[in-house]
Amino acid sequence: MSELRHPPGTFDVLPPDSARWEAFAATFARVVEAAGYGLILTPTFEDVAVFKRVGESTDVVRKEMYDFEDKGGRHIALRPEVTASVARAFIQHRPALPWKTWYAGSNFRYERPQAGRYREFRQVGIEAFGTDDADLDVEVIALGWEFYRALGVNRVELQLNSLGDANCRPAYRELLLNYLRERRDDLCDDHKERLEENPLRVLDCKKEPCRDLVKAVPLQIDHLCDECSTHFARVRQGLDALGIDYTLAPLLVRGLDYYTRTTFEYTGLALESAQNGIGGGGRYDGLVAAMGGPQTPAVGFALGVDRTLLAAEAEGAVLGRQPGVDVFVVDFAGGEAARDLTAALRSAGIKADRAYDNRSAKAQFKAADRSGARFAIVVGPDEAVAGNVGIKDLQQGGDQSTIPAAGVVDEVRRRLGG
Ligand code: HAM
Numbered sequence: 001m002s003e004l005r006h007p008p009g010t011f012d013v014l015p016p017d018s019a020r021w022e023a024f025a026a027t028f029a030r031v032v033e034a035a036g037y038g039l040i041l042t043p044t045f046e047d048v049a050v051f052k053r054v055g056e057s058t059d060v061v062r063k064e065m066y067d068f069e070d071k072g073g074r075h076i077a078l079r080p081e082v083t084a085s086v087a088r089a090f091i092q093h094r095p096a097l098p099w100k101t102w103y104a105g106s107n108f109r110y111e112r113p114q115a116g117r118y119r120e121f122r123q124v125g126i127e128a129f130g131t132d133d134a135d136l137d138v139e140v141i142a143l144g145w146e147f148y149r150a151l152g153v154n155r156v157e158l159q160l161n162s163l164g165d166a167n168c169r170p171a172y173r174e175l176l177l178n179y180l181r182e183r184r185d186d187l188c189d190d191h192k193e194r195l196e197e198n199p200l201r202v203l204d205c206k207k208e209p210c211r212d213l214v215k216a217v218p219l220q221i222d223h224l225c226d227e228c229s230t231h232f233a234r235v236r237q238g239l240d241a242l243g244i245d246y247t248l249a250p251l252l253v254r255g256l257d258y259y260t261r262t263t264f265e266y267t268g269l270a271l272e273s274a275q276n277g278i279g280g281g282g283r284y285d286g287l288v289a290a291m292g293g294p295q296t297p298a299v300g301f302a303l304g305v306d307r308t309l310l311a312a313e314a315e316g317a318v319l320g321r322q323p324g325v326d327v328f329v330v331d332f333a334g335g336e337a338a339r340d341l342t343a344a345l346r347s348a349g350i351k352a353d354r355a356y357d358n359r360s361a362k363a364q365f366k367a368a369d370r371s372g373a374r375f376a377i378v379v380g381p382d383e384a385v386a387g388n389v390g391i392k393d394l395q396q397g398g399d400q401s402t403i404p405a406a407g408v409v410d411e412v413r414r415r416l417g418g
Contacts, residue, residue: 007119008113008119009111009113009119009120010119010120011118016324019320019321020309020312020319020320021305022320023320023321024151024305024308024309024319025104027147027151028102028104028124028147028303029102030150031146031147031150032102032126032143032147035100035139035143036100037100037102037126037128037143038100038101039101040086040089040101040102040103040127041103042079042082042085042086042089042103043079043085044078044079044105045076045077046076046077046079046085047076047077048067048075048076048077049075050084050085050088050291051077051079051080051084053258053287053290053291054081054083054084054258055198055257056257057197057201057257058201058256058257059255060080060255060256063110064080064109064110064111065077065078065080065109066080066108066109078107078108079108080107081107081256081302082103082107082125082127082302083125083127083256083258083287083300083302084258084287084291086103086300087127087129087284087287087293087298088291090288090293090296090298091288091291091292091293097129097130097131098128098129098130098136099129099130100127100129101126101128102124102126102127103123103124103125103126103127104122104125104305105122105123106120107120107122107123108120109121114274114275115272115275115310116271116272116274116275116306116307116310117274118306121304121306121307122304122305122306123302123305124302124303124305125281125300125301125302125303126140126143126300127298127299127300128140129296130296130297131297132231132261132283132285132297134231134232134234134238134262135234135238136299137235137238137261137283137299138235138238138239138242140281140299140300140301141158141160141235141244141262141264142242142244144266144279144281145158145244145266147303148266148308151308151312151317151319152312152315152317152318152319153268153278153311153312153315153317154315155268155269155270155315156267156268156269156278156311157247157269158239158245158246158247158264158265158267159246159248159249159252159264160236160239160247160249160262160263160264161220161221161248161250161251161252161253161263161264162220162221162224162228162231162232162235162261162262162263163200163220163253163260163263163282164220164223164224164228164260164261165227165228165260165261165286166260166286167225167228168220168224168225168228172218172223173199173200175218175223176200176203176217177195177196177199179217179218180199180202180213180217181195183213186209186212187202187213188207188208188209188210190205190207191205191207198257200253201253202214202217203217203251203252204251204252204254204255214251219250219251220250221250222250228261231261231262232261235262249265252264252265254280254282258284258286258287259283259284260282260283260284260285261285262282262283262299263280263281263282264280264281264282264301265277265279265280266279266280266303268307268308268311268314270311270314271307271310271311271314275307275310276311277304278303278304278308278311279301279302279303279304279308280301280302281299281300281301281302282299282300282301283298284298284299284300285297285298324351324371324372324373325351325353325372325373326350326351326352326373326374326375326416327345327351327353327373327374327375327376327412328352328353328354328355328371328375328376328394329341329345329352329354329379330361330364330365330368330376330377330378330379331354331355331378332358332360332361332364332379332380332381333379333381333383334358335356335358337379337384337389337405338354338355338379339354341354341377341405341408344408345377345408345409345412350409350412350416353371355367355368361380368394369394374393374394374395375391375392375394376390376391376392377389377390377408378390378392378400383402388402388403388404389402389403389404389408390402391403391408391412391415393415
């Protein structure tokens, strides 16, 4: 049988590298919980209908969804993103407003795997429901910004746009459509065919003919209604007041169809441009109603964990403590002392590990070094008989000293400085 490997577009994260993923989630929770966001857990798979409103003209829904019929004949999809699930949960449970949530977890998109683009990838994100106050857009954007700083990722560009709303978008859509229809021959092959479906998709098309064409297209930000214009101005004022730099990006439409008004992306400047979108989000005031709930404005973002970690690495940000233990018990007197001492150390809150199988002292000391422990507690036959143990500083060197086994917890605590 050939060797079993993880599927294409997925990867394993082993310790100690996984400490970076842990630190990521912990830092995110700290930043957003301090602003009143509470953790929400939703299923990793949903009825496929939940994701339909994410956009039937988007690649995410049309081409990349992991969907299947389950054994009960239900049409199920692994979530390609979390926003639609949170909106579904909102409609189902009707929590009091405003409702501010955060999440962390895996998403699945059948994309062509490459560095920074995976079929299973992790996101953290926030979603806030119940007000269209532009200050909330600013809060959301600022939290992402603050989080990157807390993580040590500093080379981030914030791109900002407004996509208008149900009031002004239809007229802009018509304007854009007419403009592009007249130039249909200049579009990429895909958009020649699919122009009518959603002309906005042309704006962020990566293919050369479309990129050329959009240089002179009419822009939504020049055709906002008064309400959207005032809203956008307030968002910009808020970002200015908080000292958050942004670049206006009038072609930014994002890869999902539910956005209204504010849309934004965080770009990791240390990454290659194909995968430098490290996070993004925006307002989606129409999604809850489109999914059958009450009209409820909402705004949020999701950050790509794996991709942001690539950016952190490229910037040389050091993330995550080394896991590992404080103490390693080396026992060549039969193993009972190792069993009892590690248990006593652990229940005293000291991180402790040991070797198994009565291995040689040499092999155990090697394991102790590999464990990253600061101290080795050494139990040889003589010490065991006398009720003593040796303690040796593995990091600073020096001689091994002998202490009573009964005092080991206090001595380790004292030496660790607590
Ligand atoms: P999104 O732009 O599709 O937005 O994804 C957000 C982030 O997830 C991206 O910026 C990227 O860092 C990461 N990401 C997306 N696809 C992949 C992939 N195949 N491999 C690695 N990382 C990836 C959303 O998902 C929206 N739900 C964001 C949102 C929340 N809007 C409002 N609220």
